[in-house]
Amino acid sequence: MTIEGSVKFIYETKTSGHRQYHEAYPDMIDDQTITMEVPSTEMNVYQHFNLFNSFLRAVGFDELTIMRGATGLAFSDMRKDEDMRKVADEHDIMMSEEHDRIVSDLQKEILNLTAKISRLENPNNPNYTDEEMDAMTAWDGLVPGSPSAIASGCKCPVMDNEEMPEDRKWVNGDCPIHGKVK
Numbered sequence: 001m002t003i004e005g006s007v008k009f010i011y012e013t014k015t016s017g018h019r020q021y022h023e024a025y026p027d028m029i030d031d032q033t034i035t036m037e038v039p040s041t042e043m044n045v046y047q048h049f050n051l052f053n054s055f056l057r058a059v060g061f062d063e064l065t066i067m068r069g070a071t072g073l074a075f076s077d078m079r080k081d082e083d084m085r086k087v088a089d090e091h092d093i094m095m096s097e098e099h100d101r102i103v104s105d106l107q108k109e110i111l112n113l114t115a116k117i118s119r120l121e122n123p124n125n126p127n128y129t130d131e132e133m134d135a136m137t138a139w140d141g142l143v144p145g146s147p148s149a150i151a152s153g154c155k156c157p158v159m160d161n162e163e164m165p166e167d168r169k170w171v172n173g174d175c176p177i178h179g180k181v182k
């Protein structure tokens with residue numbers, strides 16, 4: 001069964017009888033009606049929005065304003081964060097709240113790489129290098145093998161680390177939190 005139907009947008013302006021308007025815009029045409037109509041059969045949401053985009057263009061909105069309107073519809077206080085994040089991901093858009101996390105991740109990555117370089121430069125240093133210490137400090141205070149670290153996904157040894165001082169913890173290379181240093 002095919003459903004018959006159409007989508008119709010109508011924009012009407014009634015300017016006849018407004019003397020002031022006529023004095024201000026003598027060349028304007030009175031009482032315009034702009035109608036845009038398409039058969040709605042099997043039109044998807046993007047086609048609907050495309051039609052509305054054309055309609056908005058026809059009644060005088062510019063591209064940028066239309067884009068702002070559409071984006072404002074998708075990203076507003078009325079939307080669920082989760083949904084907005086989905087849409088943002090689909091369009092490679094970065095939500096501003098993600099920036100802090102990304103910056104923090106990059107800073108940790110820099111610290112980890114710096115620590116690795118320091119280890120390569122001092123392969124026989126029996127102690128942690130300053131750079132390794134810096135990288136460890138960046139572990140958000142999560143001590144390898146500690147209960148709070150394990151709760152956050154740490155895969156470092158637990159028993160072996162219990163007796164170890166804070167700056168002499170064993171680190172598992174597979175640990176997502178601590179494993180990057182060495």
Ligand SMILES: [Zn+2]
Binds near residue numbers: 144149154171176178
């Ligand atoms: Zn760990």
